[in-house]
Amino acid sequence: MRAAILAQGGADTGPPVDIGSAWQLDTTRRPAGYTLSDGNRTAINTSGGSDYRRWVPSARAIRPTDGRRYWEVLCTPGGSSQFDGYLGVVSDAMRPHYDTGWNPISGGSIGYRGNGTLWSTDDAPSANSTQRLTGLAPYGAGDVLMFAFDPAAASLWIGLNGIWRDDPVSGAPTWTAAPSAAFHPQIQGRDPGDGGTLRSLPSQFSYPVPPGVQALGYQDPDLRIYQAHAFIEFGWDTDLSTGEVETWLDLGGGARLTCADTSLFLDHGGGTAFSAAHAALYIELDLP
Numbered sequence: 001m002r003a004a005i006l007a008q009g010g011a012d013t014g015p016p017v018d019i020g021s022a023w024q025l026d027t028t029r030r031p032a033g034y035t036l037s038d039g040n041r042t043a044i045n046t047s048g049g050s051d052y053r054r055w056v057p058s059a060r061a062i063r064p065t066d067g068r069r070y071w072e073v074l075c076t077p078g079g080s081s082q083f084d085g086y087l088g089v090v091s092d093a094m095r096p097h098y099d100t101g102w103n104p105i106s107g108g109s110i111g112y113r114g115n116g117t118l119w120s121t122d123d124a125p126s127a128n129s130t131q132r133l134t135g136l137a138p139y140g141a142g143d144v145l146m147f148a149f150d151p152a153a154a155s156l157w158i159g160l161n162g163i164w165r166d167d168p169v170s171g172a173p174t175w176t177a178a179p180s181a182a183f184h185p186q187i188q189g190r191d192p193g194d195g196g197t198l199r200s201l202p203s204q205f206s207y208p209v210p211p212g213v214q215a216l217g218y219q220d221p222d223l224r225i226y227q228a229h230a231f232i233e234f235g236w237d238t239d240l241s242t243g244e245v246e247t248w249l250d251l252g253g254g255a256r257l258t259c260a261d262t263s264l265f266l267d268h269g270g271g272t273a274f275s276a277a278h279a280a281l282y283i284e285l286d287l288p
Contacts, residue, residue: 017201017202017203018201018202018203018215018217019218019219020200020201020215020217020218020219021201021217021219022039022041022200022201022204022217023041023058023059023060023071023185023198023200023216023217024039024040024041024058024059024060024198025040025041025042025043025056025057025058025059025187025198026056026057026058026059026098026184027040027059028059029056029057029095029098029099030043030056031048031052031054031055031056031098031099032047032048033045033046033047033048033049033052033054034046034048034054034056034189034195035047036056038197040059041197041198041199042076042187042195042196042197042198043056043187043189043195043196044076044078044079044189044193044194044195045189045190045191045192045193045194045195046192046193047192048189048192049192050190050191050192051084051190051191052085052189052190052191053101053102053103053188053190054098054099054100054101054188055085055086055090055098055103055104055186055187055188056098056186056187056188057090057095057098057104057184057185057186058184058185058186058198060184061092061182061183061184062089062149062151062182062183062184062185062216063151063181063182064151064152064179064180064181064182065151065152066151066214067151067152067213067214068148068149068150068151068168068212068213068214069148069149069151069213069214069215069216069218070146070147070148070149070168070205070209070210070213070214070215070216071147071185071198071199071200071215071216072144072145072146072147072199072204072205072206072207073087073144073145073147073185073187073196073197073198073199074142074143074144074196074197074199074206075139075140075141075142075143075144075145075194075195075196076141076189076193076194076195076196076197077141077142078141078193079140079141079189079191079193079194079195080114080140080141080191080193080194081140081141082114082115082138082139082140083113083114083139083140083189083190083191083194084113084114084115084190084191084194085103085113085114085188085189085190085191085194086103086104086105086111086112086113086119086188086190087111087112087145087186087187087188087196088104088105088109088110088111088112088147088156088158088185088186089109089110089147089149089156089183089184089185089186090104090107090109090183090184090186091107091108091109091177091178091180091182091183092180092181092182092183092184093107093108093124093125093180094106094107094108094109094125095182095184097125098186101127102125102126102127103119103127103129103188103190104186104188105119105120105121105129105130106121106123106124106125106126106127106128106129107121107122107123107124107125107126108120108121108122108154108177108178108179108180109121109177110156110175110177111188112136112139112145112158114138114139114140115138116134116135116136116137116138116139117131117132117133117134117136118131118132118133118136118158118174118175119131119132120132120175120177122177122178132175133174133175136158136165136174137160137163137165139160143160143161144160144161144162144206144207145158145159145160145196146158146159146160146162146164146207147159147185148168148210148213149183150173151180151182151183153173153176153179154176154177154178154179154180154183155173155175155176156173156174156175156176156177157171157173157174158174159207162206162207168210168213169210169211169212185198185216200215200216200217201215201216201217202215262280262282263280263281264280264281264282266282266283266284267282267284268284
């Protein structure tokens with residue numbers, strides 16, 4: 001049984017900035033040449049040497065059902081003025097090869113290289129590399145890369161320092177790869193001092209999240225309440241979203257509730273979805 005009692009007021013009109021948690025890089029898939037810091041969000045090539053073709057994927061995965069996601073990578077300020085490595089996403093098939101010595105651009109992965117080129121190969125993971133696009137903006141130390149990704153379509157939009165190469169809202173993607181059961185953002189520092197910091201929450205971003213896209217670290221909350229004077233629930237186990245409520249009592253409710261405004265709400269054993277723009281008095285008893 002879950003029980004919650006909430007009493008709050010004030011002028012809050014929206015949820016907090018960050019809903020979810022910051023993504024970390026995978027400590028179990030860190031090649032020996034990298035140092036992780038900033039709560040395992042930053043990877044820097046400290047001993048891998050030049051032309052180091054290993055990389056560090058994120059610990060968590062973007063699934064096809066997760067919807068479009070946005071994240072940033074802050075290139076390490078102490079790196080080279082133009083990175084030789086690739087930043088982007090690796091496919092589920094490519095992920096086990098983080099320490100093989102293959103760049104993260106095969107097996108359906110997509111890599112944006114510091115010299116302004118994009119590489120991606122849909123064949124099985126290997127040392128093969130295929131350059132797909134040229135003439136993109138080059139990047140290096142201190143730059144902020146922007147990524148918007150549609151995991152269902154395996155489509156990636158890229159941007160640099162606040163400027164999108166292709167509009168992630170209305171434009172075609174920069175590149176589309178083969179479908180995958182999962183994708184992982186990754187950090188590569190191919191030369192000494194190169195690397196970056198994975199940013200996954202709005203409070204970490206330098207630029208706004210595109211409309212219709214969620215931050216990488218976003219997690220759909222179990223409970224959303226923008227304003228409530230009295231809130232009591234017992235045995236509730238599904239999503240609730242309410243804009244304003246005066247008194248709300250739920251005893252054994254079992255379905256989603258969306259309510260913009262209510263003065264009094266009583267729910268005893270409700271089992272189906274309820275949505276109301278305004279309710280002065282609402283009583284629900286054992287609905288089928």
